Amino acid sequence: MSGLALRQGAILALALLVPSLFVMLAGKDPVATWGVLLGYTLGSWDGFSDVLVRAIPLTLLGLGVAVAFRGGIFNIGGEGQLIAGAVLAVAASPLLQGLGWFALPLYLLAGMLGGAAAGGVVGWLRTRYSANEIIVTILMNYVFLQLLTWVIRGPLQEPMGFLPRSFVIGDGLKLGLLDAGSRLHAGLFVAVAAAVVLQVFLTRSAFGFGLDVIGRSAEVARYAGIRPARLVVLGLLLSGALGGLAGAVEIAGVFHRLEDNFAAGLGLSAIAVALMAGLRPALIPFTAILFGIFHVGSGALQRQLSLPFPLVWIVQGVVILAFLAARAVQAQHGRRT
């Protein structure tokens, strides 16, 4: 067994070991814990359908992250763009009442526009002011969170005016359930379609190629006649649009109305999803399912074993670090041979 494989094996082992240590710290048996996690998420339709439900927005948001990261743009604002899209889509929904089966596509389009606008602002700040998009997008997340808090207590609040949540969107805009016994909805098709479309688009179009080039070197891009600034803005528009779509789909398929914290944790997880897929759209649905397993599984662990839910973040953080370590070890190995 080569030294490389050995080191990568050690990394994998540590990735499994560290969360297990925390499980033991909480006084539970790690083996039983893994059993419950996998048993629920993969062994029961209840669990697996929930995994898929979680994987839908993770896929869409992850695609948005991948588009940006491929161009060397660190868009960490997925959660904010998701909220922006959801808010715009819900706000526009009363206008779409009588439009028959145009209504749903227009609703989703509104979501994409909202997200794209949010992404576009970041693109403008970056190209015009050289503002660091990492911090700007993160801060914008908090701004949009407040925006959500406001609209569900103000302009978009439900007619009764009691609870902090919006009105329900029209029936024509709801994404139908695929299976009456679960929460799995037609947004699944949207997510899969998006992944396919983006895989083709990013690998076969001049735009996608240009994005790959500027992600590696702005100087080579200029030599080839590509204008980095233009692609950065377009990339952020697309990235934001995908995030907005994720928000619109999540409302149309799961919540049917805007609520506090409906998007909790999606933003950071989507980054992990995109990174683990190597920024490849075709692989993102699969890593989305993996992180869906972590998320839903942690919920089950809390219900059945009283393991605190934040364990899911420990797992995700360790997984990302293990992934980074494995890649670094691979690169070192490549340099020496």
Add this chain to the structure above:
Amino acid sequence: MSTPLLAVDGVSRRFPGVLANDEVSLTLQRGEVLGLLGENGAGKSTLMNILAGIVSPDAGEIRVDGRVADLRTPRHAAAAGIGMVHQHFTLIGAMSVCDNLALGERRVGGFLVDRGAIARRAAALARELRIELDLDAQVDALSVGQQQQVEIVKALSGDPAILILDEPTAVLAPEERAGLFDLLARLAAKGTGVVLISHRLEDIMACCDRVVVLRHGRVVGSGAVAGLARDDLIRMVIGDEIVPVERAPAVPGEAVLSVQDLVLHRANGTPAIDGASFTVHRHEIVALCGVEGNGQSELVQIVAGMQSPDGGTIDYRLRGSPLIGPQGVATLRQHGVAHIAEDRLRHAVLGDLSLADNWLLTALFPRALAPHGWLDRAEAARQCTAALRQFDIKARDAMVPLAHLSGGNQQKLVLARELHDEPPLVIAAHPTRGLDARTIAFVQGQLLQARDRGAGVLLLTADLDEVWALADRVMVMSAGRLHGPVPVGSTSRHQVGHWMTGPR
């Protein structure tokens, strides 16, 4: 006869493909200013790197004050008494002069930076050398000449017996040069041995007591400056072999590129290009020569569309209607301008992409391989594979990452890619730099073929042999101004060397 302060004895150093130093021997006496003269690639840099402890020699010995010196690392070299002033300063622009001097202190001071001690030492040196030093000034805000003075004081802080300066006048304005020569004279008067590495004859003759000339890694001449004429030195530097021109004469066609009064300013306001005008025609190769730093790289970047000039016009007459004025890269490529970039790895290719993808890179504009915005990867792979065969490029197939290819094969791929569409204007910047002899011959043959097929070629090169082998006309850039272009037949290597190595 006293022991020389520095004795280089039979030093040789080989790099893959080239013998950079070939049994070089020279001596330096105390209080003497020795000039090291030679073209780019003559071996000056390698010898200097050996003395500075950055590179180790394959053979030979170096003695300081009669004792063999251990020059394993830059620290050892400094300990042996050799101080270096590099061409590219090792100063940190955002920090003050005092901080930079403190950084150069070899004595590991205490916790605090002893500003007082640094100030005293610097003031003493400044007095002796009759320069002015503002300790609190930020290095970024100083003129280049002043920065160089800081670099010199920094190098002197270790009290070296020998000070080596690498192309110190390359970045100085004419009035600053006199100041530098005075400084060096005073330094020598104190007993320090000074080695001045330069390509500029004027400087060597103004400043040095003796000179050693390097060519192709060997010492081809030396002597007291007083006893040598300028022409003797030029002959030693460039040699006087006549390279037979073995190519068919070509009749130049219509103009493809017309540059008028081009101007480019540097950040500090001085002109990098000071009103350059020339034309390149079809069926002709025009060579642009000059020593690094005289503005020719920038000129090429502007003509290739990668940089905007501050003044002047550039007209292109390529495929389709004429293009007036400076253009962007996308437009130029669309109309048929090829650019073989000077710095391949920084500009022209992406190492971790496949050969086919690198082929695709410059086909985005003119959209040849990306009609309607969709990549035609199959066609790119086909063209690339054909090129691998045609150009004898050693690669398994078009899918391997470009970084797996040797430098020579990478350059061949770039050439194949750029010349593929038979572009009417080819801009080739140092196309054979760093390549082995066989590849050089191949590249040169390709450029001649392109010219025979009807292209106009602007060739940027520092190699006079290459100029005589390829060019129909030649122009020389010196301090931002152009000499020529003149037909190659109506001038001599001597004349070109003359233009390259000194003021007008």
Add this chain to the structure above:
Amino acid sequence: MELALLTGLLAAGLRLSMSIGIAALGEAVAQRSGTINVGIEGIMLVGAFLAAYGALTTGSPWGGLALAVLGGMVLAGIQAWFTIVLRTDQIVTGIAFVILGLGLSGFLFRISMGGAPSSLPAFRPLDLGPLTALPLVGPVLFGQNILFYLALVAAFGIWFVMKRTRLGLAIRACGENPAAADAAGIRVNRVRAGCTVFGGAMAALGGAYLAIAQINSFVEDMVVGRGFLAIACVVFGRWHPIGVLLAAITFGLAEAAQIRLQTWVPGVPYQFFLMLPYVLGIAALAAMARSAALPKALGRPFQSHRRR
């Protein structure tokens, strides 16, 4: 404006600024050496939890402080190993630590303290007798808790070290021109690792401040983006310790104002005031991004070529 209102605003503003300020001071040092740490949000969270836990178990806020600093150094140490030894991407590694910090603080909080907020032994505002009784200046400048004054001392200490000592010189060289620093004999990666660990300790201290000097309790995800605001402070303050502190005070005043503005301007929904610090941060980044004070080698890993 009434004196009492102004006094209250300024005093609260200064008090609220220090959690961001302390973290920002540490990040400024780390960035000066050339490493960017976006993970300080996570380290602040862990620091807040450890401070709460330590204070509860030892019965003294100093115990909490010590535990927090330790935890911050360990986390930052691991992060430094990733970014400096393994040369992983600094941004992505930082994000991983944000996620990790979220998980560690939440998980450990629930299993050790039952997940319920409780009142903690904390640093109370000092009463310096006649000084604190001065109108306006008294409560504002002399009525803060002891950590506040320690933070001020730290800021001046950092300023002195950076400007006048060989260590500060080395740190600055590593961030501006690591090749030149290397040529001068400085162990660039060692300096960077040390600065990263220092940044982690300060971030944890900032989180601790939140838990045992400002809010005096621990709630999950109580940091709400202050770690990122700290990074905005570094840019806003142009990497200068005093500038960074002033930037943090600006954010603190915005936060203090936001609570009061809700009552003064009842027509505007309170969420818009809550947005204020974040919008300010974005504006600061846009205005200051092209600053000449940016360490030129920031974010780029370095490898010494000295052995040949």
